[in-house]
Each structure stands twice: as C-alpha cells, then as structure tokens.
Amino acid sequence: MLPVDLPDTVRDALLAPLVDHACHGVRRDELSRAQFELLINEGASPAPPGTTHFDTPIGAGLRRWCAPVLDLEPHAPPAVYVSRRAELGSAEVNRRLLRAAGVVVFLVDTGVENVDLLSAAEMGRGGAAAAEEIVRAEQIEQDVAETAQAAVDYMDGLGEELTVRAVRAVGLKTVAAYRLGLDFDPSRPSRGSVIAAANRRLSDPKRRLDEAVLLRHLLWTAVDVARERGLPIQVHTGFGECEADPHRADPARLAGFVRALQPMGVPVVLLNGYPFQRQAAHLAHAFPHVYLDAGPAFAQTGAGSARLMEESLELAPFHKLLFGSGGRGVAESCLLGAVHFRRALGKALKARLDEGEWSAADAARIAHMIGSGNARRIYRL
Structure with a gap:
C-alpha cells in the first residue's frame, strides 16, 4: 500500500488502525x-x-x-x-471493504435520511470496529419543525432535542455555514426575530431549512449544547453539493464565526476544505480551537492526494489535523479515503525524513497523531 521505503517504526505508524472521524453510512441495498x-x-x-x-x-x-x-x-x-x-452481495461487499480500510472507530454522521444507509452501529459491525454518532443539527431541526405547534415550542424543542441526542453522541455537525455562505453574520439573532422566522417556518415545516435567522439560531443552539456537553462541533466548508460559486466555499470566510466561538472554548472541526485546504490550515494555525481534515478529497483525487496532504502540512499544527474518509454512499469511498490518506502521508513523511527535517521518531509520532490520536483526544474516545 505504501509507495515509499520508510523506517519500520514509521511504516507501522502509517498502517496502524485509524479513527475515521467524519464519515456517513453506506448503502445496504443492491x-x-x-x-x-x-x-x-x-x-x-x-x-x-x-x-x-x-x-x-x-x-x-x-x-x-x-x-x-x-x-x-x-x-x-x-x-x-x-x-x-x-x-x-452488498452485505459482503460492505464487510470486506470496511474492514480493509483498517479503521478502529467510525464516527458516523447520521443526519442523512435514507433507510438504505447503514446505521453507526451497523458500520461498526461491518468494519469490525467501534462506532459512535455525530449528530447533525439540521436533521434535529427538521424533526422539531415537523412536530412543533407554535414558535415557542419550536425554540424550546430545538434545544431540548439537541441536548437529548448529544447525550449519546461524541460530536455535533452543522451544514448551516454551507447554506448561509461562509461569510454569514456570526452574531446570535434576537429572540423576536427567531420567533417571527419560526412562525414562517412552521407554515411549511417539511421544506429544507434555508432561512438565515433560523440557521444562525440553530447554529448557536448547537454551540451552546456542545459547550455544555464538552463536544466538538463539525462545520461543513469547502465545496458542497452543486456549489455554484466556488469562492463562497473558502473557509477563510468563516473567520468571524470562528473568532466569536473562541471565548467559549468549543472545538471547531472544519470539514471538506478542498480545494481550500491551505486556508483551512491557516485557521487551524491561527485559532487554538480550530481543527481540520481533508475529507473526501483523498478518495476523490486519488494520486493527487499527495499534494493535498503537503498543502495541509505546510501550516496546520500537527495536533490539529485529523483523518476523515468522508465516506458516503458506497463502502469503496471509506476504503479509498484510508488508502490515499496513508499513501499521501507516507510520501510527505518520506520527504521530511530524506531532508533530515524530522527524525524517524518524529515521523512515527505525527503519523499516529493524525491517524488516530488527535481524534481520540478531541472527541474524548
């Protein structure tokens, strides 16, 4: 699997079991x-x-x-x-591919509604690994909107349901920044504006949430729950589904929100930074509570993943970078995320060893940190 010759300690560190801190369920059907x-x-x-x-x-x-x-x-x-x-058959394919990824813990975003997706527990069983849940705030909001009878019920229910779901989760996730644009107003909306917006929301609760006031309210409610529970919050950045304007996906535009969260001490994990991995690395360098991964870019770019790894390592502190396959839909994406992550990191470590910049002990330690240690610390695994 590894494309370069490395000291045994470094090779062992690269091939050690990974913590996949950002993935989704894969399809169970044929x-x-x-x-x-x-x-x-x-x-x-x-x-x-x-x-x-x-x-x-x-x-x-x-x-x-x-x-x-x-x-x-x-x-x-x-x-x-x-x-x-x-x-x-799908069950055997999923079992083989998930186990071949060499993952010891899957952290699964369960917010995509699809009865054909494996649950977090099923992902763990299929991959012979542990599995934990990442709760997506937007899915909780959808559930609350469809059952609330009045705006006050909606506001109270949102915080209560997020709190209940967070008890059995290791982190929260939001795609609010993607829907708002990453340079959104980071301030908390007023109670009056939220109530007015909630009344509009409840008139058509099945539609996808796209109103700025309610997205900001949801985001801050999730932050409050994350702070209370000591959980990190994953924030979707970079390209999203059918992103029309790529410049809106630059994580640097999140600086206002990141700065507003700093006094609260809530870890912010930037997901899917491609093609702005350098900007995401800069935020992780500049703010003590910011972390990042390269997400599905490793699986999607294949041999080009070595360049993505190099650009992430240029500035990001090594204790801020996490492995996440971004796997979704098919188990192949989980395996390819792991394969190209290991190969890309192996090439980066080899270059630094050859230049005498790092010792073999440094390289092995950093490989362990990025592959599993950082996620274990941040998600308290």
Whole structure:
C-alpha cells in the first residue's frame, strides 16, 4: 500500500488502525451500475452520454485498490467490477471493504435520511470496529419543525432535542455555514426575530431549512449544547453539493464565526476544505480551537492526494489535523479515503525524513497523531 521505503517504526505508524472521524453510512441495498456510478460522483449526476464515472480519479482508484478486496485483479474493467459486486452481495461487499480500510472507530454522521444507509452501529459491525454518532443539527431541526405547534415550542424543542441526542453522541455537525455562505453574520439573532422566522417556518415545516435567522439560531443552539456537553462541533466548508460559486466555499470566510466561538472554548472541526485546504490550515494555525481534515478529497483525487496532504502540512499544527474518509454512499469511498490518506502521508513523511527535517521518531509520532490520536483526544474516545 505504501509507495515509499520508510523506517519500520514509521511504516507501522502509517498502517496502524485509524479513527475515521467524519464519515456517513453506506448503502445496504443492491446497486445497479447506474446507481453505483451516481454514488461515486460528488455531483450526483449521470456521466454524459458515451462516458462513465469510472473514468475519474475515484473510478480509477477503486478499480486499483478495491478490486483485489473483491477477489479481482487490480484495474479490473468496470463491467467486471460491478458484476462481482452484485455476485457477492452488498452485505459482503460492505464487510470486506470496511474492514480493509483498517479503521478502529467510525464516527458516523447520521443526519442523512435514507433507510438504505447503514446505521453507526451497523458500520461498526461491518468494519469490525467501534462506532459512535455525530449528530447533525439540521436533521434535529427538521424533526422539531415537523412536530412543533407554535414558535415557542419550536425554540424550546430545538434545544431540548439537541441536548437529548448529544447525550449519546461524541460530536455535533452543522451544514448551516454551507447554506448561509461562509461569510454569514456570526452574531446570535434576537429572540423576536427567531420567533417571527419560526412562525414562517412552521407554515411549511417539511421544506429544507434555508432561512438565515433560523440557521444562525440553530447554529448557536448547537454551540451552546456542545459547550455544555464538552463536544466538538463539525462545520461543513469547502465545496458542497452543486456549489455554484466556488469562492463562497473558502473557509477563510468563516473567520468571524470562528473568532466569536473562541471565548467559549468549543472545538471547531472544519470539514471538506478542498480545494481550500491551505486556508483551512491557516485557521487551524491561527485559532487554538480550530481543527481540520481533508475529507473526501483523498478518495476523490486519488494520486493527487499527495499534494493535498503537503498543502495541509505546510501550516496546520500537527495536533490539529485529523483523518476523515468522508465516506458516503458506497463502502469503496471509506476504503479509498484510508488508502490515499496513508499513501499521501507516507510520501510527505518520506520527504521530511530524506531532508533530515524530522527524525524517524518524529515521523512515527505525527503519523499516529493524525491517524488516530488527535481524534481520540478531541472527541474524548
């Protein structure tokens, strides 16, 4: 798996079990080729006529690294790969791929409503690992909005339900910044403005929450719960689904919100920073409570992940960087996230060892920190 020669202690550190601090459940049902291709493409759109999503970095990566786990030769043709997947069945495919990732703990965002996704507990059983829940604030808000009878019930219920769900979670997550734009007003909205907005919300509670006042209120409610429970809060940055304006995804625009949280001491974990990993690393360097990962970029960029790792390591403190596969939809994404993370970090460590910048002991210690130690500390595992 590792592309370079390394001292045994460093190699052992890179191959040690990982804590995947940011992933989702994977599909439990049998998938057609068309369904599978949609799930390996971040845009969730079919490939243009006459083309295939297998002709992408992640498509090439899964044929190279996932095919052997399914008893195929590396670089098996797409049709053969999909056929073998169907032959084994989804349960066996998920079991093999999740275990091959070498993960000891999955921290699973359970906020995506889909009955075909494995739960956190099922992810753990499939991967022969422990599993914990990351609670997505927007899903809690949706549940509360659909049951609240009045604006006051909505406001009280939001805090109460988040508190209840946080008891069995190791962290909270929000995509509010993505929906608002990362340069949103970081101040708490007034109670009056929240009540007015909540009345509008309750008139059509099934729609996706997109009102700025309520998103800010939800964000600050989640922060209050995280502070009370001593939990970190994951904040979605970088590209999102069908992001029309990439400049809005620059994590540097979150500086106002990050600065507002600093006195509260709530750890902020920046997710999905690609292609702004340098800006995310700068925030982690500048603020003591900010952490980051590269998210699904490792799986999606394949061989290009070495550059992403180098750019993250340029400035981010080594105790601020965490491994997260960003796995979602198919178990291949979890395995590829782990494979390319290890390969990219291995190349970065090799370069520093060759230049005499780090000792072998330094390299091994930092590999352990990024692969599992930092997540264990931040999420109190």
